[in-house]
Amino acid sequence: KAGVTQTPRYLIKTRGQQVTLSCSPISGHRSVSWYQQTPGQGLQFLFEYFSETQRNKGNFPGRFSGRQFSNSRSEMNVSTLELGDSALYLCASSGGGQLSSYEQYFGPGTRLTVT
């Protein structure tokens, strides 16, 4: 089975721009979660989508948004980029059921640099 794929792997953007990151979960997985990882804050949960609906959200400003498509693929968008948004953005997929939700499989991440 193919793992979680994320595109692009690397991205450089300028302050004020917006960016869209893509995640394709493991086939059959219905839940997709997004995390931000920075040296200062570590791994932080952004949001989770299940069956095209956001069912959990972390403590991030509204500039961070996401969506999930009917094939479970997910995108996250960050608008009006700030220097502090430079981070590794990780996507994780899981079956979405009660006991499997925490058994998450992570992609390689998208490293975003904001200049």
Add this chain to the structure above:
Amino acid sequence: DAKTTQPPSMDCAEGRAANLPCNHSTISGNEYVYWYRQIHSQGPQYIIHGLKNNETNEMASLIITEDRKSSTLILPHATLRDTAVYYCIVRPPSTGTASKLTFGTGTRLQVTL
């Protein structure tokens, strides 16, 4: 959510068993213990999880004390490729609205020759 405490770093010689401890003294009866690891510049990797009984899979063993206040992840024959940050996470069963993972600072395991 139950808080976990892990040592910030540990060393292990290649070929020896690596025993990574985790303290979760406030764990509730229905909370599971999950372990993940993150090798440098990669996404975290699920290792194992358990509730009460000890668990073993192809990667590791998880030993949970009888009072469930602590656990140990055992890598039976550590290799250089096991050098990573290991995270111990305690979570209740997902209700469908609380499935996020909360990562602490973990234990940085360095496997040496």
